[in-house]
Amino acid sequence: MATPLEQLVGHYERRYPVAADGLVIGCVGQDVPVELVTAAGALPVRLAGRPGTDVTEGETYLGRGVDPAASSVLTRLLTGEYGRLDRLLVSRDCEASLRLFYAVRELRRLEPGLGLPETYLVDVLHLPHWTTTRYVEGRFAELVAVLERWTGTRLTGPRIASAIMAHDARRDLWRAVSALRRDLRLTGVQALAAFGAVLPVVEHNRLLRQLLKSDLDVHTGRRIFVTGSSHDNPEVYRSLEEAGCVVVGEDHDWGDLLAARLVGEPTLAALVERYQYNGPTAARGSIADRAAHTARAAVDCAAELVVSYVRRNDDAPPWDFPAQKEALGRHGIPAVMFEHQEYGSIDLAEVFVG
Known part of the structure; x- marks a missing residue:
């Protein structure tokens, strides 16, 4: 099975x-x-x-x-x-x-x-x-x-409340999944799968709870935090991890950012504020907010390197990078940007892992 x-x-x-x-x-x-x-x-x-x-x-x-x-x-x-x-x-x-x-x-x-x-x-x-x-x-x-x-x-109040509670429960479970990854018991590719599996929320929650109780292998590699463009597929993570890294965190909206903010009170008003204040993403957050958020998250993940991956025609992330690099430098974390990348691939010709 x-x-x-x-x-x-x-x-x-x-x-x-x-x-x-x-x-x-x-x-x-x-x-x-x-x-x-x-x-x-x-x-x-x-x-x-x-x-x-x-x-x-x-x-x-x-x-x-x-x-x-x-x-x-x-x-x-x-x-x-x-x-x-x-x-x-x-x-x-x-x-x-x-x-x-x-x-x-x-x-x-x-x-x-x-x-x-x-x-x-x-x-x-x-x-x-x-x-x-x-x-x-x-x-x-x-x-x-x-x-x-x-x-x-x-869409009555009770129906909306029930759905909010189910999705908030999934966000809590996603946070626990992220903790497993920070402990190197999941790879970045595996964590993306745990976040992005297409299932009804109740069934998704059941599998996530079972995952959290599982006996998982411990992985080794250079601890990488990913920022920049979002990743709706695992190919870039897979390339990084095949090069000797483990992606321990990210700040895009197919990963950790999905669980960054709960709704809390199960009401439509609280749901509105959750989406209004969720972020910051590269396309919507200020440069200062993005830099502070990335630095905090990378420190929490004990990242050894931050990789800003920027797809071709994704213009927002390069504006963030100088401030991100400066904020990360105050914590002793180096950062590198891979710009103008093709969708789903990363050019590792200049190898940054040792």
Whole structure:
């Protein structure tokens, strides 16, 4: 019988095509409140690209100046690789996601034969003001109405509360998974699988609890913390770990940042503030906030080196790096940036491991 870790890795590697009994709602970006999707009785599935494949079809509509991860997602939507996606929620977490939303919306209007799912934009702002909170409250109220129309399910207070508690429980479990990785009992690749396996939240929580009770091997290698572009696939982590490293932490929204902030009180108002104040990501946080966050997280992970990995056409991370390097230097942690990298690969020609 497969171990809990093997099951999680399997669910991660076989994320698509999606097979589910109920409504499947694709999600693009970290600002989609998956709790509301769960409360509506649907399965939220965050969409990842696929490195190393032809993205010409996606680039036809997005152009070649967009983050190739977004072009890959659009290509997979157009070719049907995700399987059954009944609806699509896209958050405005970065420019690439926004462009993807407009492309899907227009393609549905102009070429209905493509069969793209009905889509809705989740617009979350992140300024620390009460007026921003009121704005996001309005957008979440609109989303509730959209989900009720899509699913035919009334999103009552108890349903929303139950979903919030289930997802907060998963965030607590993800934090425990991160602690295992800091103790070198999981690799970075394995941790990404534990975070990104596509499962209903209750089933995901069950496997994570079993994982935490498992007898796991201890790994060795140079302790690496990853910043910069996000990683929706394990290829870059795998390259680093095959080069003698262990990725012990990261600050992007496919990893530790998913668990950085709980909702707490199981109410819609608290959910709004969780998404408003979650971060900071490279695309949304200030340079100072990013530097402070990266330094704290790298110290907590006892990182020996911080790697800023920056994909081609991902313009935000290089602005952060000088301040990050300075903040890390105050803790004696060196940092290196790999810029203009192709999606899913890292050029290790200048070997930095010894």
